[in-house]
Amino acid sequence: MTTVPAGTYTLDPTHTEIGFITRHAGIAKVRGTFREFEGTITVAEDLAASTASVTIRTASIDTGVEARDNHLRSADFFDVETNPVITFTSTAVHASGDALTLVGDLTINGITRSVELETEYNGAATDPFGNQRIGFEAKTVINRKDFNLTWNAALETGGVLVSEKVTIVLEVSAVLLQPAVA
Numbered sequence: 001m002t003t004v005p006a007g008t009y010t011l012d013p014t015h016t017e018i019g020f021i022t023r024h025a026g027i028a029k030v031r032g033t034f035r036e037f038e039g040t041i042t043v044a045e046d047l048a049a050s051t052a053s054v055t056i057r058t059a060s061i062d063t064g065v066e067a068r069d070n071h072l073r074s075a076d077f078f079d080v081e082t083n084p085v086i087t088f089t090s091t092a093v094h095a096s097g098d099a100l101t102l103v104g105d106l107t108i109n110g111i112t113r114s115v116e117l118e119t120e121y122n123g124a125a126t127d128p129f130g131n132q133r134i135g136f137e138a139k140t141v142i143n144r145k146d147f148n149l150t151w152n153a154a155l156e157t158g159g160v161l162v163s164e165k166v167t168i169v170l171e172v173s174a175v176l177l178q179p180a181v182a
Contacts (some may be wrong), residue, residue, distance in 0.1 A: 004043045004050075005124050009134055009174035010037040010055065016174070018043040018056060021167040022144075032072075034086075036060035041174050043062055043134070050093045052102060065142050102138060108147035115140045117170070132176035141167050 019033040039054030041070055058078040073080045090104035091114070100119040105112050122135035144150075144166050 004047065004121055004134060005132070005176075006043045006045050006131075006179070007176050008178045009041045009043070010177050011037065011041070012133070012173045012175050013037065015086050017169075017171040018054070019169045019171075021169065022165070030063060030068075032061055032069075034058075036059050040177075041134070047095050047100075048093050050089040050090075052088070052104070054088045056131075058084055058086055069158075078117035080108065088115075101142055106142070106147075109149065111147045113142070113146050115142060115168075117168075132175050134176075136170070136172040136174075138166060139170070140172040 007149050010110055013036075017030060017033055017039075021029050024030045034056045036057035037054060037118045039052065044050045049141050050147055059080040061072050061078070063072070073155070075082075088104050088106045090102055091151060092103040094101040094103065098120075100121060102104055102117040103116060104117070106115045110141055117138040117140045119136055119138040122137060124132065124134045126132050143164050145164050
């Protein structure tokens with residue numbers, strides 16, 4: 001694996017996307033993103049000692065359909081009044097060759113489950129403004145019922161309106177806050 005520059009980084013919300021994909025009526029994919037979040041990544045000299053944490057505002061959900069977004073904010077799904085944030089805190093990093101797995105605790109609706117994010121390091125760069133950046137892509141699949149996201153509607157032709165399986169996808173650009181201390 002290419003070496004990731006050690007240091008503490010903050011997620012750049014203008015160049016990072018935290019999204020999800022689920023099936024609608026069993027035949028189409030619905031995609032959405034969360035517009036408000038913050039997070040840090042601390043890359044250690046020993047990659048296995050690295051950490052990441054993210055906090056996402058549930059009310060910032062955006063699927064491009066206002067009525068659907070309002071339903072997702074309601075007590076049927078995220079209940080944003082009671083559960084204003086989703087959090088992720090890493091517990092382990094495993095690297096094998098070019099494969100990188102970030103393990104951590106994902107909390108949605110006050111329920112915490114361990115998840116594994118299959119992660120791809122996209123490299124490091126210095127932007128035209130002198131900011132040192134790192135980039136990652138990550139993906140995991142969860143069962144929404146594990147987080148008490150159980151609302152659904154039966155379809156006349158069989159099946160249900162919203163799939164249980166949700167794919168979480170991340171496109172991350174993070175800016176160096178503090179280089180690693182030698």
